[in-house]
Amino acid sequence: MTAMLNAGYVIGSYAATFGGIALYTWHLLRRARRAAEQVPPQDRPWT
Amino acid sequence: MNPLINMDTRATSTRFTSALGLATLIGLGWLAVFGLFLSPNDRVQKTGVRILYIHVPSAWLAYLAFVVTGLASAGYLWKRTRSLTLDRIAGASAEVGVLFMGITLVSGSLWGKISWGTYWTWDSRLTTTAFLFVTYIGYLAVRDLGGSHEQRARRSGVLALLALVEVPLVHFSVRWWRPLHQQESVAKGKLSDLMLFTLFVGLVSFTLLYVWLVMHRQRVAALDDMVDDGGLDRALADRRSEGMP
Numbered sequence: 001m002t003a004m005l006n007a008g009y010v011i012g013s014y015a016a017t018f019g020g021i022a023l024y025t026w027h028l029l030r031r032a033r034r035a036a037e038q039v040p041p042q043d044r045p046w047t
Numbered sequence: 048m049n050p051l052i053n054m055d056t057r058a059t060s061t062r063f064t065s066a067l068g069l070a071t072l073i074g075l076g077w078l079a080v081f082g083l084f085l086s087p088n089d090r091v092q093k094t095g096v097r098i099l100y101i102h103v104p105s106a107w108l109a110y111l112a113f114v115v116t117g118l119a120s121a122g123y124l125w126k127r128t129r130s131l132t133l134d135r136i137a138g139a140s141a142e143v144g145v146l147f148m149g150i151t152l153v154s155g156s157l158w159g160k161i162s163w164g165t166y167w168t169w170d171s172r173l174t175t176t177a178f179l180f181v182t183y184i185g186y187l188a189v190r191d192l193g194g195s196h197e198q199r200a201r202r203s204g205v206l207a208l209l210a211l212v213e214v215p216l217v218h219f220s221v222r223w224w225r226p227l228h229q230q231e232s233v234a235k236g237k238l239s240d241l242m243l244f245t246l247f248v249g250l251v252s253f254t255l256l257y258v259w260l261v262m263h264r265q266r267v268a269a270l271d272d273m274v275d276d277g278g279l280d281r282a283l284a285d286r287r288s289e290g291m292p
Contacts, residue, residue: 006094006161013098013157014083017105017150018075021256024146028263029058035270036058043273046061046266 059266067259074252081245089242095161096242102154104249105147106176108257110214112144113183115261117211120204131272132265134200137207138190139264141183143257148180171220172228179213186210196272 041047060068082100089096119137122128155173156166167173190203221228238246 009157009161010083010094010097013101013154014079016153016157017101018079020146020150020153021075025260028260028267032059032263032267032270035267035274038274038277039270044266044270046059 059263059270064259064262067255067262071252071255071259074248074255078245078249078252081241081248086241086245087239092162095158098154098158098161100245100249102151102158103246104253105150105154107250108253109144109147109151109179110218111254112140112147112257112261113179113211113214115140116144116183116186116207117214120207123200124204124208131196131200132269134196134204135265135268135272136261138187138203138268139261141186141190141207142264143260145180145183145187146260147253147257148176148183152176152180170228171224172217175213175217175220179210179217182210182213196275 036044078100082097086097086100088094092099116137119133119140123130123133123137155176159168159173160166186203186206189206190199192199192202194202
């Protein structure tokens with residue numbers, strides 16, 4: 001029973017980690033697309 | 048569709064960041080497989096040791112992110128190297144550092160529940176870590192206070208240098224105050240080869256992720272600054288045209 005409960009905490013920590021990273025990445029890329037719509041590609045130094 | 052190599056990311060992506068994103072995804076996949084399935088249970092911590100493969104690298108990356116923020120801020124404040132790019136790198140690194148620090152706190156709480164029977168205790172390591180987390184949230188809030196880009200860079204640069212003092216305080220808290228939190232296990236050779244390899248995979252994949260996120264975040268900040276400058280130029284032009292007879 002304890003082992004099952006501990007496995008839940010382990011899986012929960014991985015889910016929170018990967019979920020948090022995915023959520024932040026999604027937010028960042030959406031923000032990038034919105035900002036890029038207002039700046040022509042030739043003005044972006046990295047392109 | 049893979050979110051890290053999706054063509055929609057081209058707003059801030061280059062061939063290099065796309066390759067880096069792919070390498071990061073592969074690394075995170077390896078981390079999940081080794082961390083959850085292939086690495087053995089620890090003799091004392093049992094399955095709880097698996098949380099450390101994300102907890103320890105995320106803590107190290109948060110430290111690294113805050114040190115980069117401090118160095119980039121010092122670079123901005125020093126007249127010879129003054130550049131808004133350094134300020135944007137500082138802000139981007141702090142934001143990503145807050146993400147990693149959040150992961151550290153959540154994974155640490157779950158590990159604490161297994162090992163200590165509680166999600167939280169006010170020992171020196173946990174308290175200083177929480178304080179560091181709140182400090183950098185404050186730093187990000189200060190960056191959003193408004194004013195010119197230079198004003199933002201100056202005030203947040205000074206704050207970043209002050210906040211940097213907290214990083215060694217957190218790291219050495221386990222030696223100075225002997226809290227409930229365990230001391231360094233890696234340096235003392237308490238891990239088996241496969242455990243060390245899994246930890247190494249975590250460290251490498253999180254480092255790649257950090258670089259990928261900071262590159263994109265600082266480019267978003269550059270785009271935001273360009274939009275702000277464009278808006279200001281338009282407002283000034285409108286004002287001048289209104290004043291014309």
